[in-house]
Amino acid sequence: MFSKKMLIVSLEIILLVVVFLLIIWPMMSLFIWSIAETWYWPNTLPQKIGFEYWKQALGLQKSLAIGAVSIVPAFFLSLMIAMIVVVISMLIAIPAGYALAKYRIPFGGFILFLFLMPNAFPQQPVFVNLLHIFTKLGLAGTVQGVILVHILVGLVFGVWITNATFKSIPPHMEEAARSVGAGKLRAFFRITLPLAAPGLLASAVFVFITSLDEFTGTFFVGLPFVNTLPMTLYSSSGYNMQFASVIAIILLIPSILFMALIQGVLKAEYVGGMG
């Protein structure tokens, strides 16, 4: 019997398969590549599997293969840069997002638009010019220079998301705090900031992931002295598919962890009461 329920179930199965093919399959392929020690055409699966490349990447085993270097220093450099970028970006984004959301600032819309500019143009010409300027300033090839570039690229997420978050908090929330005796600052820190926390966290995560994955700017401004994880991935990807897969997976881990964190926080009790 062909019932409505069966139709729904079969549609669900089809959807599941599509999702699997689009999202899980590429990751599976990455994982298989990362453990394939020998894999020649026309074999469907690797002839020999093992964690040789993982060990090399994590610096547990030396190898003379091209592109195979320990990625541990690059990983920590990327992590450090991303964290500094998040802190500085949020220090700029929170006041800017708040001011643009709550006060009538002349050309407010235009200012918001300005933050989009670095991402609205083709990146290569932007960063080639930036390299020129940074060279004059002595910032080319330095970690500080790379941090500045990442802030430039990430700030659009910082400012736009914090701005939207603060806009979504009704002005009555702060006014109610004023009415029970809280000054402007206290009303902000005790009422608005906790209410905005999930949105601010989401924005911080976007900045973090943007910095972790940033390629073009780092390529022009940072190389060859600043080797972040995406740079290492790039230099090995042409020669060593296994090694590139390992780095790609490692790059994915912080992103997935942070996504899970946002999910958890956004489900927190009080978000439902907002609005």
Place this chain on the structure above:
Amino acid sequence: MPSLRLVNVVKTYGKSKAIDNLNLMVEDGELLTLLGPSGCGKTTTLRAVIGFVALESGDIYIGDRKISDIPPEKRGVGLVFQNYALWPHMTVSQNLAFGLQLKKMPKNQIRKKVAEGLSIVKLEGLENRYPRQLSGGQQQRVALARALVLEPDILLLDEPLSNLDALLREQMRFEIAQLHKQYGLTTIYVTHDQTEAMVISDRIAVLDKGRLMQLGTPWEIYSRPANKFVAGFMGTTNFIRGKVEDISGDYAVVRTNDGLILQGRGRGLQKGQEVEVAVRPENVEFLSDLQASNAPKALNIFDARITRATYVGELIDYQLHIHDSLIRAKGDVRTKQVAGETVKIRIDPDQLSVHQV
């Protein structure tokens, strides 16, 4: 409890005046309602008192203390918001305790005050709920308790019942009036609902376009409207147009174009002036045949033809033709008249008000 005084208060938004030179005195322990249509300036006035809007000119005093140039948090004014504005990330008791903590009150005293506040609004046992776990009526009570626990000099209520359903609204009206009687806080209540204003207020200030149209007790506002706006805003009102024919004391005789002659109350009028006579439906009195034959051919007795009679349960809503004027009247359900009949009606001159056009 101190009084609240507004002196020559002006607030403009662009070119339009939200508050136009308002002078108002709220007496010690009084509940005064600001009543008016939306955009009349009542909410702006309230926000000026707490300090959320800056004034163009004018001063506001609590007792002898000038508050119009100090920040909202230092004014000692409590506010209950239309949409409650409870903090969703705090429990009920945290919502109540926040203001007390800012006063640096010791912890055990805060706990006592919070319990007290919740018992005033009958919400014992909900201390640890979050606002979203409460019904609209309960949220309203929490908002009220949050303002009350701080014992403000002045309490402001901004349309506090407009988000509740009709039944609950009626119940809360009486509760707020009761609370006010019990604690005697000097209170300003803002509403656009005239029934609410009538039930709850000691005095009502009717506002229109930022100006004070009339200030008086509910009875004065309803039965002795000072002008056409107040007469039209309060309740259903029929307006009949005419010219002043004669004046004697507080009464004026008005003749309409179709020859109807009405006597009513009216001050500051001149002979020959164009006026409108306000007639409330409930003041139209249907005379029985006996009464009609006994009544001398006195003033304000008319022949009327019923053009529509609608039974609405507690009363009958009539539409009457008097000469060329069409008016609405409310009649007793026990003496039902039908459409097409001609009846004699009388309107007490004291219940008629004559206003300049």
